[in-house]
Amino acid sequence: MRPFLAGRVMESYRKNFRAFLAFFTPPFVWLVLFFFVPLGIIWLYSFGETEGLTKIRLTWTLENYKRLLEPEIISLFWRSVWLSVISTAVCIVVSYPIAMVIATAKPKWKPWLLLVIILPFWTNLLIRTYALLNILGTRGRLNDLLHWLWSAGDRALSLIGLGDYHLLGERFMPVKFLGEPVGVMIGLVYVYLPFAVLPIYASLERLDRSYLEASLDLGASQWRTFRQILLPLSSGGINTATVITFIPMLGSFLIPDLLGRGQVDMIANVIERQFKSGNDWPFGSALSLFLLYITFILLALQSFHAMRQRKREEARG
């Protein structure tokens, strides 16, 4: 695509083997030692049994994997998945228009609008979750807002003579967010929304606007152009956004921990318990690996989809 890239020919590693080794060895060794070896160990542990307090014996048992099928764990997976699916869907639906606004803004404004979205993403996750904790409490700001809306609604009803029916209830009842799935979902959307905006923005920014022009010129409505032209053309961005929000959501620990208050556990919370207080490392390892496999499958599906998309685009010319 870009001509200067096409002109660049990479050097064979054999031509300058010592230079290659000098660059290659340190990151490779580091990665193997501190990333793959640890993963290998928990892989081994997932076939082990606890013996005593900290001893683990490798017996190649499948017991830990069988325990994944216990109803309690299945309902845990199920909860983690639907919380993440709904939150991802909300993220995509909200971030698409946001990305549209940024992508079509005046060039002068673009970096600033992007900054508005990215800045929270640079802010500490713990602090953001804690900040949300203050908002979502029964006496928090969100309930203040809802109370105010309730009063306004109640007054409006009184004005039109329906005051005696108390259609909105006798008194304002604060909504419980913390310790409820809805609180965790708000947290997930809040934290991962910027993740979803960026890939969609990138795909909208890249796409060829003449297709939209053509569609509108040929008499298609705005809505039809959006549905049949814009949406398919940006589907790559939507897919990437889905995967990169869904994966961290599924494995998130802090949000269900603080906002779920132990009532809305997700996979990571149970993994943490196996390693910290539960002291069942083999089972914790099996759970972690299961989460890892799900991640791999999702990534594989996504890259498969991206590949097919690329082929289709090439075929189109």
Add this chain to the structure above:
Amino acid sequence: MAREKREPAGPFDYSRKLSLRLVFFLGSIFLYAPIVVLVIFSFNNSRRGGNVIWKGFTTKYYEKAFHNDALMEAFINSLAIAFISTLIAVILGALTAVVLWRFRFPLKPVFEGMVSLPIVIPEICMGVSLAVFFSSFGLYVPRDMPFPLNLTNIIIAHITFSFPFAAMVIRTRLNSFNREMEEAAKDLGATEFQVFRDILLPHMKPGLVAGALLAFTLSLDDFVITFFTSGPNTVTFPIKVYSMVRFSVTPEINAASTILILITLLVTFLAMRFQSFEEPRQ
């Protein structure tokens, strides 16, 4: 080129649509309101339940936070970890970026996949595996290790998850390098090392800085992986704040959080400055 210059025609000028603007506006409020409330309430003069009722302005919780030795120690630990891990992460990231950009070698896609794996796998998996790794190899850091060395485990963990990010940023920068410069230098008799030091490295500099700032914030931010690799005597700022949130609600948390938000803003601002050096070259 010509297409880009033309103002996009009216019908798909989405940024001018009121409904879409409203979504952007509400989305931004959603993203910022909790943080703004937190900052405001860090000045709230109320001991119990500092986040519920406004009781007047005070800065005493900032003073308290600054005089909280455990909190300050955690803060210094976090900064030390961030500095040291950033330094090594940038070196490893730069090496990775150069390897991927410069050489053709067998199983290159495999290596590429290996490097990007720490970016994509769930944090909890990495935290757990490192915790198990350190303990099963008996790599407990002795209790009486001098200051930065007692943080070794956490630093290793932070380098592992941040250097792939640094590599990504630096590699993007390398793509704009003009190879002819390198060839010219070699024709004029420069050695491999001289080419690297005098030609490639200066070109990489903005990428290195951007990568470093990214690694620095990632390190400063990390909770989950640190949570699993830190010991009872090596507490970082997020770990300390977490235990404060879990066990007691003190208004100091608001003050301490506000300070960390300010630091993050500063680092982001610096990152933007360096990014804007890069961009005009399109």
